[in-house]
Amino acid sequence: MKRISIAIDGPSGSGKSTAAKNLAKILNIEYIDTGAMYRAAALKALQENVPVDNDKITAMLDNTEIDFSNGSILLDGIDVGDSIRTLEVSSMASRISALPGCRKKLVDIQRLIASKKSVVMDGRDIGTHVLPDADYKFYITAPLETRAKRRWLEIGERDGVTLDEVRRDLAERDKLDTTRALDPLVKADDAIEISTDKHGIYETAELLRSYIK
Numbered sequence: 001m002k003r004i005s006i007a008i009d010g011p012s013g014s015g016k017s018t019a020a021k022n023l024a025k026i027l028n029i030e031y032i033d034t035g036a037m038y039r040a041a042a043l044k045a046l047q048e049n050v051p052v053d054n055d056k057i058t059a060m061l062d063n064t065e066i067d068f069s070n071g072s073i074l075l076d077g078i079d080v081g082d083s084i085r086t087l088e089v090s091s092m093a094s095r096i097s098a099l100p101g102c103r104k105k106l107v108d109i110q111r112l113i114a115s116k117k118s119v120v121m122d123g124r125d126i127g128t129h130v131l132p133d134a135d136y137k138f139y140i141t142a143p144l145e146t147r148a149k150r151r152w153l154e155i156g157e158r159d160g161v162t163l164d165e166v167r168r169d170l171a172e173r174d175k176l177d178t179t180r181a182l183d184p185l186v187k188a189d190d191a192i193e194i195s196t197d198k199h200g201i202y203e204t205a206e207l208l209r210s211y212i213k
């Protein structure tokens with residue numbers, strides 16, 4: 001079978017990861033969560049007290065292994081699980097993802113993975129920058145209020161945060177992700193836009209599937 005690549009971009013909490021994961025399962029190809037890669041790098045920076053500085057983060061990443069195994073993200077060979085899903089890590093991931101050295105390192109790994117196998121890859125800049133020649137591109141979105149409620153249901157109880165805090169965090173991350181100088185979150189001209197507000201996140205994978213020939 002021909003190797004295919006499917007790029008899925010969109011803001012935090014849009015349901016793109018659930019849709020991407022389910023689509024990969026339906027198509028029986030690999031799902032690559034690039035946000036998890038930035039989160040893993042952020043976790044290490046927090047653990048090792050590395051400041052948000054291009055040279056320091058780049059040097060840290062020179063000595064870091066970030067990889068996937070059976071859909072799980074491995075940081076220096078260890079499955080980091082849900083420890084990358086806290087608000088603290090989210091915020092750090094957003095900040096370090098604006099650093100050119102950090103982006104270059106992670107984009108190189110992402111392109112290498114996609115050059116070897118068929119992938120559904122989700123993130124912010126997949127269709128515009130990482131895989132501009134992807135066979136299919138989707139832009140998944142939903143209103144801020146819907147995204148905040150979803151995220152809060154996911155992490156609120158576990159982390160003891162309020163809906164208000166989650167909404168503020170998402171709005172702040174939207175701003176950072178869409179206004180950063182390097183590869184900001186933007187819909188690729190040739191991406192198909194889908195709002196999960198109308199479709200619900202579980203139907204979305206089937207909808208995406210219907211576009212794949």
Ligand code: DC
Nearest residue numbers: 012034035038093094097123124125
């Ligand atoms: O999708 P996510 O919330 O797990 O992503 C975490 C952070 O990583 C997010 O603030 C933006 C950044 N990111 C990025 O800059 N480029 C990507 N391809 C994926 C994520």
